[in-house]
Amino acid sequence: MNLKSLFKQPQNTLEGTESEQNVKVNAKTGDFNCPGCGAPLLRTEVRVNYYSCPKCDYYFRIGGRRRLDFICDKGSFKEFDADMISHDPLTFPNYSEKLDAARQKSGEKEAVICGVGKINGYPCAVFSMDANFMMGSMGAAVGEKITKLFEYATENKLPVLGVTVSGGARMQEGMVSLVQMAKTAGAVKKHSDAGGLYIVLLTNPTTGGVTASFAMLGDIELAEPGALVGFAGPRVIEQTLRQKLPDGFQSAESTLKCGYIDAIVERPHQKNFITALLKMHNGGFCDAVN
Amino acid sequence: MPSINKSYEKVLRARGKQRPVASDCIAACISDFIELHGDRGCKDDSAIIAGIGYLGQMPVTVIGIEKGHTTPEKIAHNFGAASPEGYRKALRQMKLAEKFHRPVLCFVDTAGAYCGIEAEEHGQAEAIARNLAEMMTLKTPIISVIIGEGGSGGAIGLAVADEVWMFSGAYYSVVAPESCANILWKDMSHADEAAESLCLTADPLLELGIIDRKIEEPENFLKQQVNDEFFNALRIGLYTTFEKLCSKSTRELLDTRYEKFRRVGRYD
Incomplete structure (x- = not known):
């Protein structure tokens, strides 16, 4: 691995390696418009607002490591298995190349970061997935x-907190x-x-x-506002049923109504x-009664 | 028909209307079968048959994903696409089996879990996840047999077992080859390449440690020619394996089951 990929330069003015597909950054000014409401935004105002739009609360996608910064006490996170990588068990066409590209794009070795950290002093095992690595997909690693x-x-005897983002297997x-x-x-x-507790x-x-x-x-399922949560992806369902899905289908808000989420929590309040x-x-952690 | 490779040919054959389905396997292997219905939540999913019967002299809980043969049968069983309620019905029967130390036998044959609005709203993902977790620690032996299609999450939702067997004409895959081709090459006509790349037939899966036994089918394995010899051998195989699994302590049974799945995967 070369040094360049270790110390990657930010690719756009929004943030480091965490690209946001829908965001078009003005090359001259570095400004951009919110994909949610179209309002012109400054990089700094988005950053101080937990990477969300101050006007409409549109949530920008953030990488797995920045998530850990939001949730774990500063300097408390110790990573496990940082170098573990998947093999290509089936010698699947172009898989090795895709893994290389994902490593470049995300700056991560795999689609999840695992370790232990403290959350306002409480020790906790934590994993945080990264959408920039092959859409957070789950392989052997x-x-x-x-x-x-x-x-x-x-x-x-530690609780586990897991932050998920993934296209699936x-x-x-x-x-x-x-x-x-x-x-x-x-x-x-x-x-x-x-x-x-999980x-x-x-x-x-x-x-x-x-x-x-x-x-x-x-044990407790939390979600970010507007997060899509589902088994089959919306496009697959639309193609299968040959009909448009209702507005807000599979959103955290409707999944909450269906009974599969305990609470929706906005980014600034998640840690507390x-x-x-x-x-x-x-x-x-409470030893099981037997 | 243009020539296609062996893997894709197997996928297409596994979907054939005249292959034996779960109800045929139950009829051929199990006597005095009593079907039991419902998830006790909101419905009885007809895509999944569940009940109790005898395997030889041994009472067993049997769960099958049923496709049916004729069009009316297929419609009645939702083409073998189970809803969350179906997975919950299966789990309810597995819990009853656990209480009475009765082995569980699953026949898996599905293109995938049902993909629809209601299935999502009723927690398809949660139902499958719950089955995976509960089956891993169910204190009674489980054998799952992939008899035709082993379609992704819908299949593994009934295939966390002490032994996973597979008919030689079946396939077991993370994704349908057509969908895989569509995602990777934006072209469904590459489905046969995808099928080959996915290693979804019994031989490579045996090698990868995903399945434990391949059951050799007779040539031309069709319902009309359901062959007593084949099902006799299957029945004996299931019986002797359940006897062996029943002789283990619960601790050993569950540790071995966990370790078997724990080992799958290659990484550095």
């Missing part, structure tokens, strides 16, 4: 890292990726049976095999909300 994190948390690893659903779900179950923060979008495994198994929950759960 993602499955293994998350499984190991839950096993560590079980062993060390990583197709290029075939059935190996599908089986990661069972593997991670099993690790979550063991942690739960041992008395561990909080999920669903962010935009969380779909497919990730929703249908560890993302829907939280999670802290309150940890406090109410005795720090997030």
Whole structure:
């Protein structure tokens, strides 16, 4: 790996390596318009507003590492398995190239960052997915890292906080990726049976095999406003049914109404909300009564 | 028809109308079957058949994703596409099996979990996730047999088992080859390449440790020619394997099940 990719220059004026597809930045002024309401915005005002539009609350997509900055106490996060990478178990066409490109684009080795940190002083195992790495898809390395994190948390009596963003299982690893659903779900179950609290923060979008495994198994399911949460993606459903989906379908707000989310929490309040929950759960671990 | 590779040919055959479906397997392997309905939440999903019967002398809980053969049958069973209520019905029967230390046998045959508005609103993802977690720690032996189509999340939602078997004509895949081709090459006509790349047939899956046994089908495996010899052998295989699994302690059974799935994946 060359040094350049380690110390990547920001690609646009919005933020570092966290590109936002819908954002067109004016090359001359560095200004841009909000994809939500069209209002002209300054980079700094977006940054101080937790990467959301101050006018309409449109949420810009942020990388997995910045998430950790929002939630963990400064300097408290210790990463596990930072270098773990997936093999190409099926020698799938162009997969190796795609992995290389994803590493370049995201500055990460894989689609999830795992470790332990403190949240307002409460020790917690944390994972944070990264949409810039092959749309946060789950292959063997993602499955293994998350499984190991839950096993560590079980062993060390820690709660787990997971921030999800994912298109689902990583197709290029075939059935190996599908089986990661069972593997991670099993690790979550063991942690739960041992008395561990697991909080999920669903962010935009969380779909497919990730929703249908560890993302829907939280004791408490939180979501960001407007986050899309579903099993099948909206386009797939539209194509299958040959009809337009109702407005707001699969949004956090409608998923809340359907009963699959406990609360919707805005970015600036997430850390304190999670802290309150940890406090109410005795720090997030209570030895199971047998 | 232009020539297509063996993997895609298998996918197309696995979807064939005349292949034995779950109800045929239940009729051929299980005696005195009693079907039990409903998820106790809001409905009875006809895509999933669940009940209790005898495998030889052994009472077993049987769950099958049913496709049916004729068009009216297919419509009645929603083409083997299960809803969240179906996965919850299956879990309810598995919990009853656990309470009475009765083994669980699943026949999996689905192109995928039902993709629709109601299925999403009723928590398709949650229902599948719950099954994965609960099946991993269910304190009774489970065998899942992929008999035709093993379509993605809808299939694995009933295939977390001590042993996963697969008919030699079946496929088991993270994604339908057509969808895979559409996503990767924006062209469905590359489905056969996708099928080949996805390694979705029994032999490579056995090698990857995804399945535990391949069940060799007779040539031309059609419902009309359902072959006593084949199902006799399957019945005996299931019986002896359940006997072996039942002799393990619960701890050993569950540790072995967890480790089997735990091992899948290659990384550095």
